[in-house]
Amino acid sequence: xxxxxxxxxxxxxxxxxxxxxxxxxxxxxxxxxxxxxxxxxxxxxxxxxxxxxxxxxxxxxxxxxxxxxxxxxxxxxxxxxxxxxxxxxxxxxxxxxxxxxxxxxxxxxxxxxxxxxxxxxxxxxxxxxxxxxxxxxxxxxxxxxxxxxxxxx
Numbered sequence: 001x002x003x004x005x006x007x008x009x010x011x012x013x014x015x016x017x018x019x020x021x022x023x024x025x026x027x028x029x030x031x032x033x034x035x036x037x038x039x040x041x042x043x044x045x046x047x048x049x050x051x052x053x054x055x056x057x058x059x060x061x062x063x064x065x066x067x068x069x070x071x072x073x074x075x076x077x078x079x080x081x082x083x084x085x086x087x088x089x090x091x092x093x094x095x096x097x098x099x100x101x102x103x104x105x106x107x108x109x110x111x112x113x114x115x116x117x118x119x120x121x122x123x124x125x126x127x128x129x130x131x132x133x134x135x136x137x138x139x140x141x142x143x144x145x146x147x148x149x150x151x152x153x
Contacts, residue, residue, distance in 0.1 A: 019088070070097075081148050091122050091125070096118065101140065105137050107134070
């Protein structure tokens with residue numbers, strides 16, 4: 001009987017290890033699905049956002065918020081695509097949500113600043129022409145994910 005109990009305990013332990021492994025696999029799969037859904041939502045909503053500025057509509061925003069954050073161990077700008085309408089000057093309100101200094105630069109516009117940790121920094125954008133895409137980079141850390149400023153007509 002002792003050998004049967006031992007084999008039952010061993011099989012129970014083995015099945016729990018299998019369950020833990022399955023749980024980790026499931027967590028990885030659901031995390032991947034979350035990112036897939038998020039990506040799909042962005043792809044589906046982007047044309048709607050673009051269409052809302054088209055056809056002579058104007059962009060009433062005077063301030064646009066951008067956050068420097070760490071997501072999944074990667075330094076990113078959120079949103080990664082900033083969309084504005086043409087013709088009016090605007091303020092980018094940049095918030096560094098991390099514990100370290102980060103850079104923010106739009107080289108094609110001659111904009112470059114250093115973002116202090118846990119601090120909000122306003123940047124004035126000039127009136128921009130439509131039909132342009134400007135790259136946004138962290139000029140201090142090459143590993144920071146790049147972003148874009150898209151100017152619609």
